[in-house]
Amino acid sequence: MACGAGCACLPFNPVENGLALFQNAYALETTDTLSHVKAMYYKKLEGTAIECELCPRHCLVTDLERGYCGVRENQGGEYYTLVHSRACAMNIDPIEKKPLFHFHPGTAAFSIATAGCNVNCKFCQNWDISQVRPEQVTNVELPPDEIVRICQARSVPTVAYTYSEPIVFYEYMHDTCVEGRKFGIKNVMITGGYIEKEPLKKIIPLMDAIKVDLKSYSQQYYEDVVNGELQPVLDALKIIHDDGMWLELVYLVVPTMNDSTKELTDLCRWVKTNLSDHVPIHFTRFHPTYLMTNLPPTPVKTLEKAYDIARQSGLKFPYIGNVPGHSAEHTYCPGCGELLIERLGFRINKINLKDGMCGKCGTHIPGVWS
Amino acid sequence: MSRSRLVVIKNHNIYDSDGGLKRDQTNKLISHAMVRLTGSTDSKSAWKKIAAQGDRFGIKPNCLSGRMLSSSPVMADAIVAGLQSAGLRESDIIIWERTNRELERAGYNLNYARNSGLRCFGTDSRGVGYSDSFYQKGKVASLISKIFEQEIDKNINFPILKDHSVAGVSGGLKNLYGLVHNPNKYHPDNCNPYVAELSALPIVREKNVLTILDMTRMQYNGGPGYMPRYLVKPGTVVMSFDPIAIDAYGYKIIEDYRRKNGLPSLKEDKREPLWLETGKRLGLGESDLSQVEIIEEDIT
Numbered sequence: 001m002a003c004g005a006g007c008a009c010l011p012f013n014p015v016e017n018g019l020a021l022f023q024n025a026y027a028l029e030t031t032d033t034l035s036h037v038k039a040m041y042y043k044k045l046e047g048t049a050i051e052c053e054l055c056p057r058h059c060l061v062t063d064l065e066r067g068y069c070g071v072r073e074n075q076g077g078e079y080y081t082l083v084h085s086r087a088c089a090m091n092i093d094p095i096e097k098k099p100l101f102h103f104h105p106g107t108a109a110f111s112i113a114t115a116g117c118n119v120n121c122k123f124c125q126n127w128d129i130s131q132v133r134p135e136q137v138t139n140v141e142l143p144p145d146e147i148v149r150i151c152q153a154r155s156v157p158t159v160a161y162t163y164s165e166p167i168v169f170y171e172y173m174h175d176t177c178v179e180g181r182k183f184g185i186k187n188v189m190i191t192g193g194y195i196e197k198e199p200l201k202k203i204i205p206l207m208d209a210i211k212v213d214l215k216s217y218s219q220q221y222y223e224d225v226v227n228g229e230l231q232p233v234l235d236a237l238k239i240i241h242d243d244g245m246w247l248e249l250v251y252l253v254v255p256t257m258n259d260s261t262k263e264l265t266d267l268c269r270w271v272k273t274n275l276s277d278h279v280p281i282h283f284t285r286f287h288p289t290y291l292m293t294n295l296p297p298t299p300v301k302t303l304e305k306a307y308d309i310a311r312q313s314g315l316k317f318p319y320i321g322n323v324p325g326h327s328a329e330h331t332y333c334p335g336c337g338e339l340l341i342e343r344l345g346f347r348i349n350k351i352n353l354k355d356g357m358c359g360k361c362g363t364h365i366p367g368v369w370s
Numbered sequence: 371m372s373r374s375r376l377v378v379i380k381n382h383n384i385y386d387s388d389g390g391l392k393r394d395q396t397n398k399l400i401s402h403a404m405v406r407l408t409g410s411t412d413s414k415s416a417w418k419k420i421a422a423q424g425d426r427f428g429i430k431p432n433c434l435s436g437r438m439l440s441s442s443p444v445m446a447d448a449i450v451a452g453l454q455s456a457g458l459r460e461s462d463i464i465i466w467e468r469t470n471r472e473l474e475r476a477g478y479n480l481n482y483a484r485n486s487g488l489r490c491f492g493t494d495s496r497g498v499g500y501s502d503s504f505y506q507k508g509k510v511a512s513l514i515s516k517i518f519e520q521e522i523d524k525n526i527n528f529p530i531l532k533d534h535s536v537a538g539v540s541g542g543l544k545n546l547y548g549l550v551h552n553p554n555k556y557h558p559d560n561c562n563p564y565v566a567e568l569s570a571l572p573i574v575r576e577k578n579v580l581t582i583l584d585m586t587r588m589q590y591n592g593g594p595g596y597m598p599r600y601l602v603k604p605g606t607v608v609m610s611f612d613p614i615a616i617d618a619y620g621y622k623i624i625e626d627y628r629r630k631n632g633l634p635s636l637k638e639d640k641r642e643p644l645w646l647e648t649g650k651r652l653g654l655g656e657s658d659l660s661q662v663e664i665i666e667e668d669i670t
């Protein structure tokens with residue numbers, strides 16, 4: 001689940017929350033039919049079976065069955081995405097909610113999702129869209145050109161692929177990116193990063209920023225809590241960073257599960273060594289939900305420990321998330337310590353940057369500012 | 371614990387000129403199998419061993435692959451008749467699947483009405499859906515069909531026998547993927563241990579009282595989709611109270627046909643149904659057929 005898991009970024013779900021609002025404004029139709037668009041990245045096997053090559057799971061899918069994500073189906077030996085242009089959640093969110101803190105602060109992103117996910121995090125806040133099949137949610141028909149039209153009508157500069165896991169609606173995301181680009185609309189992907197190298201390399205040039213939920217620095221945790229693997233995510237992070245794409249990380253700190261000093265130290269060292277010291281890392285607060293209701297919310301002290309470890313490890317832009325009003329929500333100049341961007345929750349109170357540099361000492365602050 | 375029993379009853383007179391099933395012959399087949407399975411003297415007392423007036427019964431066919439390769443509606447009617455003979459009202463019986471579309475495509479007539487005849491509908495029907503809380507045995511947690519959870523007291527698992535390119539064998543255990551909202555989460559690693567863990571849910575063990583394997587049509591390769599060149603018509607029904615024994619038998623039959631037709635074994639094809647052993651370990655039944663009492667009869 002790629003919602004900045006544990007954050008408050010619950011989508012505007014048309015099922016309960018006022019489909020009429022979007023329908024009336026943009027004449028969107030709900031639809032019971034799923035899409036029938038040829039999937040990208042699969043290979044045919046003997047008979048009618050296929051192997052999906054989009055994510056490291058490499059699902060072996062037989063005729064009439066679906067892959068693990070539940071949104072890609074084998075029909076007679078060809079593989080189809082069932083969720084192209086089938087949005088089940090949408091909202092216009094502050095970009096800070098993704099969270100992307102070094103990317104056009106104070107702007108909005110038209111945020112969309114379809115059903116499905118390629119992992120199954122026990123703490124998923126949006127499990128009711130990520131862990132279901134597309135026919136189990138209400139979908140609106142929202143093709144790429146309609147997304148662009150809404151962005152233009154509402155003067156929203158960015159589309160965010162978020163809430164569930166955009167990797168599983170790859171074709172929809174891809175086509176929307178291409179359409180948006182024609183009209184100068186930016187694209188950001190909010191993902192768990194569990195994707196194969198080739199599709200990742202193909203989507204990066206269509207993006208303007210990527211936020212990855214690095215759920216833990218332990219393979220065991222990925223197995224037990226996420227039902228995925230750590231190494232492919234680390235590989236994806238390197239590819240994204242080496243490509244020069246703006247990257248931010250979220251690390252949901254789950255009490256007793258991934259909050260040891262050793263794991264946090266190893267994680268921060270890895271980020272510094274393999275990515276860079278200027279990649280923002282958001283330590284966000286866990287709230288009990290879905291299959292993980294037996295743990296308390298993360299103590300603020302634990303988040304502060306993670307923040308301190310990151311600083312001591314040499315990371316320049318650690319943040320604490322899901323604790324509105326905390327001083328570690330702000331951006332500080334690594335050169336002189338000046339407060340550069342003051343935030344309250346998702347609101348921006350003050351920006352003290354000039355052409356991407358500290359307003360006081362002129363230190364370059366990495367990010368996408370203009 | 372007593373030995374598991376499996377009855378395998380053949381009736382080659384069962385097919386009509388169109389390749390469908392004759393009602394009278396199908397009724398005869400089902401009645402006879404029930405009598406032999408329960409050791410009763412007649413059909414009515416056989417059905418009374420599992421059903422009593424006031425029970426609410428579900429029948430879960432496998433309708434994934436359309437009319438040509440789904441559990442037969444004619445045989446479902448014979449099962450309904452058997453349950454009625456034990457005192458159940460028709461309206462206390464529900465034939466159910468994941469979706470209405472699957473049921474219709476397999477030849478079932480939908481009926482949502484509560485007090486008017488045999489009920490037949492999918493979990494996707496308006497106002498039905500999945501449980502409010504999760505059920506979990508092992509790694510995957512699922513919401514389960516409210517039909518199974520709330521509308522029935524007992525269930526007859528009514529699969530068809532098919533080769534399955536991932537699970538190896540699609541029989542009774544695999545048919546229960548139609549119970550959960552997220553069957554896609556149960557397919558990794560050739561469905562092992564997932565297919566067994568699903569049947570080990572306490573609610574499944576409690577409610578799923580009988581498996582009736584429709585082997586009037588079966589497919590030994592290329593499944594679960596319909597591939598006519600691998601379809602055979604053994605004119606058989608298999609019944610057991612042991613869900614593992616019946617799938618172990620299905621596995622053997624599929625392997626026999628594969629061998630006869632020069633196909634590699636499921637093991638050679640890297641899709642041996644290891645979940646049978648998992649099911650045995652979980653206490654669901656017996657996977658070793660030499661330990662199962664098998665009654666085979668031809669009533670043609």
Ligand code: SF4
Pocket residue numbers: 052053054055056057058059066067068069070072117118167168
């Ligand atoms: S994208 Fe979906 S179908 Fe493809 S490998 Fe990943 S989980 Fe499986």
